[in-house]
Amino acid sequence: MRISGARVGRMVHKELRQMFRDIRMRGLIFVAPLIQLVVFGYAVSTDVRQVPTFVVDYDRTPASRQLVDWITASGYFRVSGVSDRSGDLRAALEDRSATVALEIPRGYADDVAAGRAAAVQVLVDGTDSNTGNIALSYIVRIVQRAGADMVRAPAGVSLEARAWYNPALESRVYNVPAVMGLLLLLITMLLTALGVVREREIGTWDQLLVSPVSATELMLGKVIPVALVGLLDLVLVSTAAILWFQIPLRGSPLVLLAAALPFLIAGLSIGLIISTLSNTQQEAFMSSFLVLLPALIFSGFMFPVSSMPQAFQHATLLNPVRHFLVVVRSVFLKGTGFADHWEQYLALYAMAGAGLWFGVSRFRRMVGA
Amino acid sequence: MISPTRLGAIARKELLQLRRDVRSLILAFLLPLVLTMVFGAAISLDVREIPFAVLDRDRSPASRELVEAFTASSYFTLLGELDRPADADRLLRRGEARLILSIPPAYARDLSSGRGARVQALVDGSDANTATIAINYADAITAGVAARAAGAGQPSPITAEARVWYNEALESARTIVPGLVAVIMAIIAAMLTALTIAREWERGTMEQLAATPVRRVEVVVGKLVPYVAIGLIDLAMVTLLGVLVFDVPLRGNVLLLAGIALVFIIGMLSFGILISSALKSQLLATQIALMATYLPTFLLSGFIFAIANMPLVLRALSYLVPARYFVVVTRGIFLKDVGLGVLWPQVLGLVIYAAVAFALAVRAFRKELA
Numbered sequence: 001m002r003i004s005g006a007r008v009g010r011m012v013h014k015e016l017r018q019m020f021r022d023i024r025m026r027g028l029i030f031v032a033p034l035i036q037l038v039v040f041g042y043a044v045s046t047d048v049r050q051v052p053t054f055v056v057d058y059d060r061t062p063a064s065r066q067l068v069d070w071i072t073a074s075g076y077f078r079v080s081g082v083s084d085r086s087g088d089l090r091a092a093l094e095d096r097s098a099t100v101a102l103e104i105p106r107g108y109a110d111d112v113a114a115g116r117a118a119a120v121q122v123l124v125d126g127t128d129s130n131t132g133n134i135a136l137s138y139i140v141r142i143v144q145r146a147g148a149d150m151v152r153a154p155a156g157v158s159l160e161a162r163a164w165y166n167p168a169l170e171s172r173v174y175n176v177p178a179v180m181g182l183l184l185l186l187i188t189m190l191l192t193a194l195g196v197v198r199e200r201e202i203g204t205w206d207q208l209l210v211s212p213v214s215a216t217e218l219m220l221g222k223v224i225p226v227a228l229v230g231l232l233d234l235v236l237v238s239t240a241a242i243l244w245f246q247i248p249l250r251g252s253p254l255v256l257l258a259a260a261l262p263f264l265i266a267g268l269s270i271g272l273i274i275s276t277l278s279n280t281q282q283e284a285f286m287s288s289f290l291v292l293l294p295a296l297i298f299s300g301f302m303f304p305v306s307s308m309p310q311a312f313q314h315a316t317l318l319n320p321v322r323h324f325l326v327v328v329r330s331v332f333l334k335g336t337g338f339a340d341h342w343e344q345y346l347a348l349y350a351m352a353g354a355g356l357w358f359g360v361s362r363f364r365r366m367v368g369a
Numbered sequence: 370m371i372s373p374t375r376l377g378a379i380a381r382k383e384l385l386q387l388r389r390d391v392r393s394l395i396l397a398f399l400l401p402l403v404l405t406m407v408f409g410a411a412i413s414l415d416v417r418e419i420p421f422a423v424l425d426r427d428r429s430p431a432s433r434e435l436v437e438a439f440t441a442s443s444y445f446t447l448l449g450e451l452d453r454p455a456d457a458d459r460l461l462r463r464g465e466a467r468l469i470l471s472i473p474p475a476y477a478r479d480l481s482s483g484r485g486a487r488v489q490a491l492v493d494g495s496d497a498n499t500a501t502i503a504i505n506y507a508d509a510i511t512a513g514v515a516a517r518a519a520g521a522g523q524p525s526p527i528t529a530e531a532r533v534w535y536n537e538a539l540e541s542a543r544t545i546v547p548g549l550v551a552v553i554m555a556i557i558a559a560m561l562t563a564l565t566i567a568r569e570w571e572r573g574t575m576e577q578l579a580a581t582p583v584r585r586v587e588v589v590v591g592k593l594v595p596y597v598a599i600g601l602i603d604l605a606m607v608t609l610l611g612v613l614v615f616d617v618p619l620r621g622n623v624l625l626l627a628g629i630a631l632v633f634i635i636g637m638l639s640f641g642i643l644i645s646s647a648l649k650s651q652l653l654a655t656q657i658a659l660m661a662t663y664l665p666t667f668l669l670s671g672f673i674f675a676i677a678n679m680p681l682v683l684r685a686l687s688y689l690v691p692a693r694y695f696v697v698v699t700r701g702i703f704l705k706d707v708g709l710g711v712l713w714p715q716v717l718g719l720v721i722y723a724a725v726a727f728a729l730a731v732r733a734f735r736k737e738l739a
Binding site: 024028032036039040042043044045046047048049050093094095096119120121122123124125126127128129130131132133134136137138139140141144145147148159160161162163164165166167169170171173174281282283285286289290293294297298302303304307308309312326329330333334336340 | 392396404411412489490496498500501505512530538541543651653655668669674678680682701
């Protein structure tokens with residue numbers, strides 16, 4: 001069967017006009033991605049600063065006050081309350097006015113002076129496990145350091161830590177590039193699925209079927225405009241990430257594009273498959289959501305893949321979002337090149353190929369060609 | 370006056386319609402199960418066994434002791450020893466190692482001569498969360514080694530006896546499962562309730578409903594009843610799964626939890642009905658509902674991301690998100706065994722939200738009929 005460039009061109013033209021005529025679609029294509037980028041960029045933060053800390057100091061000596069100073073001087077903790085009764089400490093953790101509580105025992109200064117290993121108690125509210133984890137690691141570090149400084153090591157060891165790629169250790173720098181993966185998938189999948197199903201619902205699908213376009217041309221006509229919109233959104237969102245969030249783009253945009261293309265195709269293919277399964281836009285929307293949810297959760301976007309159980313880690317290899325995120329994040333932050341990402345490219349192109357083949361064959365069966 | 374008969378009739382009609390819509394029913398009952406399993410089993414922000422490599426240019430007993438202190442902790446896993454600095458660069462770039470411990474040639478000599486030795490930790494900072502924890506533990510471990518070297522066998526002068534309350538092992542499942550009910554309700558409000566009135570408009574059954582002698586309040590309440598029942602069943606399912614499968618302790622009063630959940634559910638679902646009667650189109654209603662209920666519930670409720678870390682605008686916005694209050698309630702009751710004495714501000718917020726959402730839903734519905 002021959003594919004006519006002219007017929008596909010006219011389909012694409014018609015689709016694009018239809019898309020941009022509707023003000024709601026224009027909003028969905030241009031405004032919604034930017035809003036989501038900003039909201040996700042600011043909300044998805046795992047940084048821990050200024051943790052409210054409740055201090056119960058039974059010792060009340062210069063030494064005990066100095067310990068509190070050390071802890072607050074780090075900037076990670078602020079004193080939210082002071083008391084000398086442990087009942088207050090429990091109340092502060094219960095009503096969440098403090099996340100960390102520090103209890104310095106009587107005799108702390110004497111023990112330190114005598115070299116008897118003074119033990120201070122640190123209580124952490126574990127209900128938010130991430131904040132609890134980080135706060136705990138900070139406080140262990142500070143107290144450990146204070147102890148080492150006190151023995152005044154004839155032979156101290158100091159650790160000079162340097163964070164590459166993200167020296168200020170802001171989680172935003174890591175998360176904003178990842179939002180692109182989410183947005184691209186959302187746009188390509190939804191537009192493809194809803195575009196086909198809407199024509200069926202409002203009855204213009206039959207007109208397309210009796211027109212002299214073949215099934216393949218019809219499919220191309222539906223899919224190419226969405227791919228174009230996806231690329232447009234990629235540029236839009238990257239520009240916003242660089243200008244608004246000041247995310248450095250250290251690598252080549254071409255390395256990124258080489259991953260974005262198969263990723264877009266994978267999204268389109270999922271949309272095509274959904275369109276063949278749904279009779280109404282409502283169904284298509286619900287199915288898209290049910291695909292998007294796991295695709296997002298098992299991508300490493302908000303939850304690191306390395307923290308998942310082994311079986312789930314293997315399962316994430318089947319998720320195109322996971323591979324795309326590795327490339328986006330590395331190209332933006334680390335400036336990686338083509339050679340660094342051959343595994344991801346391999347996975348993405350394989351998935352795009354398989355998805356497209358499956359989507360097209362289902363689509364053609366639906367069209368009846 | 371609200372008539373129980375008419376109310377019952379509307380509720381029964383809604384239930385019949387719902388029962389015929391198999392896909393929606395599957396969504397209502399399967400989604401909570403799947404979400405709880407996925408979040409409980411797979412999701413974790415915990416950082417353990419950070420892969421690290423060593424660039425040891427000293428190769429002395431002292432430097433090996435330092436490396437052993439790292440591998441002995443559960444926080445780091447040794448990938449291997451590197452020979453050239455270029456290898457460190459490659460490992461970090463490819464994300465295979467998160468931390469490179471670089472020990473200078475004169476480490477042992479500096480240590481014994483009392484000049485003080487300096488070691489370097491090169492950390493892949495792109496994932497700030499993991500990097501922060503890696504740096505903190507690396508520093509604590511080196512400080513421990515330093516104190517031991519200085520005190521020659523003596524214990525460190527201060528030790529922090531750290532204990533975690535409420536979630537002793539800092540398990541993510543215990544943080545996440547209690548908050549899940551809020552997310553599930555948001556999805557149900559967006560995908561089921563938001564359609565209930567728009568559907569009547571699109572299918573043309575609105576005129577019939579308008580012609581029946583029922584009051585507007587009765588219609589709204591009647592439409593709410595089946596969904597509230599679904600919500601309570603979902604709550605029970607998530608709670609049972611959390612307690613039985615994921616070992617999440619339910620330390621507080623179950624009845625208090627159910628009572629507050631009822632208020633929350635009524636508020637969320639009323640909001641769904643409000644969207645539905647205001648928009649009249651199913652497609653638009655689901656999309657708006659998703660943007661207005663699901664996203665904020667997921668992002669701005671403190672369910673996963675701590676509100677305290679957000680910029681002021683988002684922190685202010687979060688007060689409009691009912692899940693923000695509800696997440697505090699569920700965690701408080703599940704993990705902390707607190708009661709109304711501590712939770713009253715949250716309950717107050719939820720009651721206000723539910724009352725306002727319900728009143729607006731009834732009002733929006735009345736306008737359309739008139």
